[in-house]
Amino acid sequence: ETGVTQTPRHLVMGMTNKKSLKCEQHLGHNAMYWYKQSAKKPLELMFVYNFKEQTENNSVPSRFSPECPNSSHLFLHLHTLQPEDSALYLCASSLYRVGETQYFGPGTRLLVL
């Protein structure tokens, strides 16, 4: 399997649930990203990991918790979300953090009830 994969593709959860989104890249990249895509809004960068170290957190609420155990895997742990967190969550990777083209996964469509 090649490229960037994300699971699950669709997720429905209640506000009291805990769930995790998974991203895996098979490109040998060293930087990974989480983005949030909401209707009528630009893509929002949430987190950046470079060589497994978190280098950016764009004021994301603590109910979103990222984890990067190695350069190929990235998780986004979700707990006590709000309905306004419903969106498409996109994972991306690039060879290095600096100025490289980012390759995106298909996204996880999240609905919070």
Place this chain on the structure above:
Amino acid sequence: GDSVTQMEGPVTLSEEAFLTINCTYTATGYPSLFWYVQYPGEGLQLLLKATKADDKGSNKGFEATYRKETTSFHLEKGSVQVSDSAVYFCALSVADSGYALNFGKGTSLLVTP
């Protein structure tokens, strides 16, 4: 701050029509400029990019020229196809901002037979 402005659409064209999607940017440094495309139900794919003034990026019949004097990176295609129906995102990255991708809101394109 750094930002990208693009026409929001939706843009509806007949097959074989000429396409222009406008994109202008504001940046404090010397940005790299990108066009990404998102087909229905998929993640973003890099369409083309340009890293310095007067560079022309091209791919799949699409072109965009980095115009520093007008701070623009308009996307063009001479003859669109139904399969080009997608959302197109203009983006920039600048060293001063840690090379994070800064996206426009996206332009929806619908090509009819």
